[in-house]
Amino acid sequence: MTQPNASIRPSIRCLGLDREFAVESFEELAENALCAICRDVIEDPKEVDCSDDKHVFCGPFINEAIRRRPSCPLCRGAISKISNVNPTTRNIFQEVKWKCLNFKSGCEFKGVKKELEKHLDEECEKQERDCPFVLQGCTQKGLLSFISPHKQTCPFRLVPCEHCKEDIALNAMDSHLTECKSFPVECTSGCGMKLPRGELPAHTKRNCPEATIQCPVPGCGETRKRKAMEEHEKDSDAMRTHINLVLSRCQHLEKKLKRFATKDDIPHETEKRITVQFPNYGTRANALQRGQPLQSLPFTFQGSRYVLSVYPKGTNGSQPGYAGLGMHKYSGGQVKLSLTVEVSKTGLPPKTHNLHWPSGNANNVITIAVNTFTASSALLTAARLNRGTLELSVRLASPLVLSGYSSQ
């Protein structure tokens, strides 16, 4: 007997039916209703064009068989097509009535396959079955007449824990109770409180007056019971120690902060490359007048904050038909910067512009404009070719100038 590979489709359950199990008037039909691959009633029937007879098999099994060898498992005829059987045939297979697998032991049940499955699982007096607590470790098997009373007294039967309400195998209950989080225990620090085992750590950490804790002042190191810690905090010697500890901690942090701030003040980069995107460029550009910009998200370079702008219809100083560029710098100070911009999808070479911010009021935003950047239409086309997003590859470069003295 061929054993089908169980991993193919576990939902098809093979009972091991054979012609001898068919109820008398169904014997003929049973012959056709059995799959030659899995030797069971055909499920999800598919027919193949191996011969004029068109042999029929369980869908999942014939698919698997053909993957290995494209010929009919029954007649070895070549297969070029697998198709669904007509609904009438499909139904006839399901209508075949079967005797119980245990008919030789005297069970008189008769029914279609679905009914037979249920009968074997739940009712058949002649079917040997596992104890329902097999997963808990019971190895008992037997007929219904044995299993029915057995499961009432099975040592592996599930009962709810009276503390956490979880179902636990009866013979594992003692060991469960030694770790059940809801089991009531007495506080291990000796305060006399009874509480669920799972809450003990939080009680000890936060509330228990008998728990030993550390003085909260960093560096003090005093350990006492929680109920005695207040006394320590009020003690005048301890108070002096605490003030000194807190003071030196403050000084330490201050020093650290200063070092950190100094480091961050130094401009440390001489070059930066960023990609600036203006999504939905066409729509936004069309809504603007000449002289109005689209502004990028802000970015920083050498400690200053910048925003890059595109003037789709030009700045007020642009040639007609040309778009302009702008760089806004958000803090004062003299800066010389070379700005190189390449527009993605145009195929045009990158252009470099030298920008020079004069020293000025630190609170002013100073914009330097490149009046004639590129044709307005070129930007619209570039955005269209890039799913609507205008993308600029930007390179900022500036020599690193260090002016000033290190503090000792």
Ligand SMILES: [Zn+2]
């Ligand atoms: Zn089959």
Ligand SMILES: [Zn+2]
């Ligand atoms: Zn065939």
Ligand SMILES: [Zn+2]
């Ligand atoms: Zn039976």
Ligand SMILES: [Zn+2]
């Ligand atoms: Zn059992």
Ligand SMILES: [Zn+2]
């Ligand atoms: Zn429990």
Ligand SMILES: [Zn+2]
């Ligand atoms: Zn306690």
Ligand SMILES: [Zn+2]
């Ligand atoms: Zn202390």
